[in-house]
Amino acid sequence: MSEQETPKARPAVRTLSDLARIAGVSAGTVSRALAGNSLVNTATRERIVALARDHGFRPNKMASSLRRQKTDVIGIAIPLGHDSRQQISDTFFITLLGHLADALTERGYDLMLRRVIPERDEDWLDRFIGSGMIDGLLVIGQSDQFDRIEDAADGYLPMVVWGNHAEGQRHCVVGTDNRLGGRLATERLIESGARHIYFLGDTSAVEFAARYAGALDAAGRSGVTVTPLTSHLSSDRLEAEVAANLDRSFERGDAIFAATDTLAIASLARLKALGIAVPDQVRIVGFDDLPLAAQTTPPLTTVRQDIRAGAFAMVDLLIRRISGEDTESIVMPPRLVVRRTA
Amino acid sequence: MSEQETPKARPAVRTLSDLARIAGVSAGTVSRALAGNSLVNTATRERIVALARDHGFRPNKMASSLRRQKTDVIGIAIPLGHDSRQQISDTFFITLLGHLADALTERGYDLMLRRVIPERDEDWLDRFIGSGMIDGLLVIGQSDQFDRIEDAADGYLPMVVWGNHAEGQRHCVVGTDNRLGGRLATERLIESGARHIYFLGDTSAVEFAARYAGALDAAGRSGVTVTPLTSHLSSDRLEAEVAANLDRSFERGDAIFAATDTLAIASLARLKALGIAVPDQVRIVGFDDLPLAAQTTPPLTTVRQDIRAGAFAMVDLLIRRISGEDTESIVMPPRLVVRRTA
DNA sequence: ATGAAAGCGCTAACAT
DNA sequence: ATGTTAGCGCTTTCAT
Numbered sequence: 134m135s136e137q138e139t140p141k142a143r144p145a146v147r148t149l150s151d152l153a154r155i156a157g158v159s160a161g162t163v164s165r166a167l168a169g170n171s172l173v174n175t176a177t178r179e180r181i182v183a184l185a186r187d188h189g190f191r192p193n194k195m196a197s198s199l200r201r202q203k204t205d206v207i208g209i210a211i212p213l214g215h216d217s218r219q220q221i222s223d224t225f226f227i228t229l230l231g232h233l234a235d236a237l238t239e240r241g242y243d244l245m246l247r248r249v250i251p252e253r254d255e256d257w258l259d260r261f262i263g264s265g266m267i268d269g270l271l272v273i274g275q276s277d278q279f280d281r282i283e284d285a286a287d288g289y290l291p292m293v294v295w296g297n298h299a300e301g302q303r304h305c306v307v308g309t310d311n312r313l314g315g316r317l318a319t320e321r322l323i324e325s326g327a328r329h330i331y332f333l334g335d336t337s338a339v340e341f342a343a344r345y346a347g348a349l350d351a352a353g354r355s356g357v358t359v360t361p362l363t364s365h366l367s368s369d370r371l372e373a374e375v376a377a378n379l380d381r382s383f384e385r386g387d388a389i390f391a392a393t394d395t396l397a398i399a400s401l402a403r404l405k406a407l408g409i410a411v412p413d414q415v416r417i418v419g420f421d422d423l424p425l426a427a428q429t430t431p432p433l434t435t436v437r438q439d440i441r442a443g444a445f446a447m448v449d450l451l452i453r454r455i456s457g458e459d460t461e462s463i464v465m466p467p468r469l470v471v472r473r474t475a
Numbered sequence: 476m477s478e479q480e481t482p483k484a485r486p487a488v489r490t491l492s493d494l495a496r497i498a499g500v501s502a503g504t505v506s507r508a509l510a511g512n513s514l515v516n517t518a519t520r521e522r523i524v525a526l527a528r529d530h531g532f533r534p535n536k537m538a539s540s541l542r543r544q545k546t547d548v549i550g551i552a553i554p555l556g557h558d559s560r561q562q563i564s565d566t567f568f569i570t571l572l573g574h575l576a577d578a579l580t581e582r583g584y585d586l587m588l589r590r591v592i593p594e595r596d597e598d599w600l601d602r603f604i605g606s607g608m609i610d611g612l613l614v615i616g617q618s619d620q621f622d623r624i625e626d627a628a629d630g631y632l633p634m635v636v637w638g639n640h641a642e643g644q645r646h647c648v649v650g651t652d653n654r655l656g657g658r659l660a661t662e663r664l665i666e667s668g669a670r671h672i673y674f675l676g677d678t679s680a681v682e683f684a685a686r687y688a689g690a691l692d693a694a695g696r697s698g699v700t701v702t703p704l705t706s707h708l709s710s711d712r713l714e715a716e717v718a719a720n721l722d723r724s725f726e727r728g729d730a731i732f733a734a735t736d737t738l739a740i741a742s743l744a745r746l747k748a749l750g751i752a753v754p755d756q757v758r759i760v761g762f763d764d765l766p767l768a769a770q771t772t773p774p775l776t777t778v779r780q781d782i783r784a785g786a787f788a789m790v791d792l793l794i795r796r797i798s799g800e801d802t803e804s805i806v807m808p809p810r811l812v813v814r815r816t817a
Numbered sequence: 818a819t820g821a822a823a824g825c826g827c828t829a830a831c832a833t
Numbered sequence: 834a835t836g837t838t839a840g841c842g843c844t845t846t847c848a849t
Contacts, residue, residue: 147826160826165828192826193825193826199825199826199827200828201827201829
């Protein structure tokens, strides 16, 4: 079709050269003018800028990226666990994503979001890194991909991961001290009378494994039992899974340490349905301190992570890494928020 | 330092030509081989593919996009209202985003997420569209940008918007029949004894305005009053705002129709804090039916939108539009879910 | 079945 | 202060 689709009766000006022709200058000058390069004569620049506006010209970012070898795009990878629909719907990750979006937008970056299913795509990390589409990569959650992330980090500096920090690890991570958080939560449960604690969460994810380890730390000192109960974060199955676990196990337990608030809230609902009193019969502590946690009935006792601070830290580190600095990881202290469930 | 099977030992092969040189063929052949083009000799192809794997070669997507004039990336724009932090944290949008990510990933597209603040950037839509970075655009929520979206739609086919459908509009939209939903909610409130209903939400967003209109429809027939109470979705202020509104107004009202479940849940919490019984003194109906709605105390009566179906519909329409079809909008029927708050 | 060559639209080094 | 030119890394004719 050679017919104009634009309401304006002019031939669309889509490229720098189009605009250059109209302005009676060279493409180079247009490029410089639009970039605000001080070399161009002010009058020329203003004329070109006006022309660009009038004709609705937008430079093609692909071409620019290719030429500059810089895309101004940050990749965000969300590794999903075995269960292909795990986690992305988890409120915590989503909240983190929102803050990352804030922080990156503020710094002039676009976000390229990619959900990855490591089981189905072994090569997810290198593929994303090598795509040439991104200037840096943020990974939200290590899932069970710790080793693969380590490998990638050896050859790729501009990557920051949200997750757990292990002694001597090579990738740059921002996260909460999960083990300490787990200990705080469990200590609280014990203080409020727990003897048989269920840890609800998937310990194959390293963050959760650390929380579980913290629970064991706390229990070790007091003779309290801590039993892991695998529960995934998939929103469609979460409720059923929690229900099944609790129904089956609760004659024996008197407390739940849920790996996330989402899980804690689901448990709370289930216990209510079962007619089990919280915290009198069963105590619950969550993890994250989502806004929601304050609004449950009774309000949830939980371990707070400062998600917003974490997101901004990730972006800050990433930008420093993009400019070549080999930054250290940041481990943030968790804080126990005592409400009414324990 | 390790120098093993990793590409470190050899000069990295980053480009097609690098690989071509190693394989002893031309760049064109490598390109064809990697694309699975049937023209290339099977043996050659296999050799090249193996070589690519061994050397960890990944084609540069920017270059490919530029050449093919196709990026395999879909833009997702989230217009934020006046209050610059409105909405993105709203669970509804986030849930929608998750499903969109599912649907797009399934179809082989990447997602480029951009939060836009229309007040600060008049040109947000055309800038995104014209960037050359995306093959199509999904807009999550019309906010107060209806006219601008209409304008853009005239010159840009591959765009689908989540939001409200108005008679004769030109942009393709997927959404719930908000007005009907508003009517259903309000009818329910009236049935359960409401006489003075507060509509909680920002009616400058067209989706919410339609819900409010539906409320008026329902009230019109029964002499019940409906008073709008502007409330934004900003997560930090939401609670305070709801509190202020309710504290000030509740000697007069006996029901709340909240424009979203998020708002409804905040109201519920506030009423509880004020010692007002729900639903005996004040009835509440929400909108969305988030997973959470079933878990509040008492469980929330609300109007269900099928978010997942909506997301898949958006992607389906978008892909048809990308291939040139001028698709119709889809308006999905809302469904009243009666629980315990009204 | 493969190679050579011409760009995609932009930027930057090197001219003037 | 501006023009000219040579690519960025890939895909795709057009030849052979």
